[in-house]
Amino acid sequence: MLFYIYTTFIVPATVLIPIAYAFINYRSLTRAFKIILAFIIFSAVMNTIASVMARGYHMRTTGIYHIYTPFEFGFIAAFFSEFYNKRIRNILYALIVVFAVFCVLNTVFIESMMKMDSNARSVDAIILIILCMLFFAKNNSDLDSRWADHASNWVVAGLLLYYGSSLFMFIFFDNLTRDDIMTYVIWTLNATILVIEYILFAIGFHKCRAQQTISTSR
């Protein structure tokens, strides 16, 4: 029961924290942060649909993940592309298209809609971990301000924490459709990491305003 309340109501509700912070600071948000806001809203909508389907109508929701994964990758890769020059940006856009094609092929030929898209989500997580690492490698040489003053650092930390920690879960994703206590434990762990990610996103949105104040006063 506790697991049910936690994963069905509490965790999905925490998505409102970054959304609220984003709208409070909306005028200070750069394009990259608006992309992240769109991603969070998209996630919230997909999550609600999946919850209603699973809890309300007892329908299988694995198909939702097949649709969600390429969009998730698209949003996050587009977020990262905002921090690079035109050449790298184009490479990232091309990567989004290639990954979407890979997801379709995976669904058609390897993992059907009736199974979890373990392969696609694992590849998605690995690429996003690499993008997070590249971002930190690039940003660590920026010595103009403290790490915590960069709004984007908080968002990327959230992404790295979520995809890094959940990679093992994504690899064995297909085992998580069974109804037993261990599955609940893993889903609860995943949900907790998701809450941490949302809190880090909220801090990032909050820092956007502070960052703008600093740059204007200069």
Next chain:
Amino acid sequence: MQGTTDNIYIQMILGMCGAFILVVSFILFSIRNQNRLLRQRQQFQAAEIAHQKELLGAVIQSQETERKRIGQDLHDDVGTTLSGLRLLIEMFKPVDDKDQQYLNFVKSGKLTIDKIVKDVRHISHNLSPATLGYYGLAAAINEHSDIINQSGKLTVNVVNDADAILENLPLANATALYRVLEELMNNTIKHSGASKADIQFNSTPGKLLIAYKDNGKGLSGSTSQLKKGMGMQNIESRLLNINATYDVTTKPGEGFHIHINYPVI
């Protein structure tokens, strides 16, 4: 089969926890590393600024020493020689001491020498005001403003409500503030067309506040544009060297105001 599945679950949980710890550690190390690099750079910049200040201080000090030497040489050597020359002219006795040409020569010669002596004294005073060393900043500023007031070009009004601080100012810092006020008065005379200038010394605990204002034509442009001028650069470097800050407010037709804030140690 059930045993294998349970094993996978445990491995998944362990993997997730391990990865979580790894990622958190990576982020924390990354933050610590970047903050350490940032701190090192700030320390390096602070050391560089301190070194620049030291160099500036040395330049200003050697400039003051040289000014003092030239001022003293002018006062002692040239002044004494001119007094001797005046005495020689007075002592000279021609055959006919009622000769009008001789009397005219003596009169104009003495007048010219008196003027040169006066000019040399002014130049010597400007180069190194002796009053500053003997009686302090307030007396030196009063003396300088008296000279300006006598010229009739400008009326300088000095109000001193910070006697205790001014008396205990170190000579190097008093010299810096004197040079700044001297530069401000020169600027007022040369550029502003003002008829009146006010200098006010005030104090708050640990601070000496100097307010200077004139009723001249003022200046247009931003503070950063004003700072580009040679005079303002001199003022800025002198104040920077004694850790003082300043704030300029000026508008066309509204005069020139500057507030100097000098922290007293």
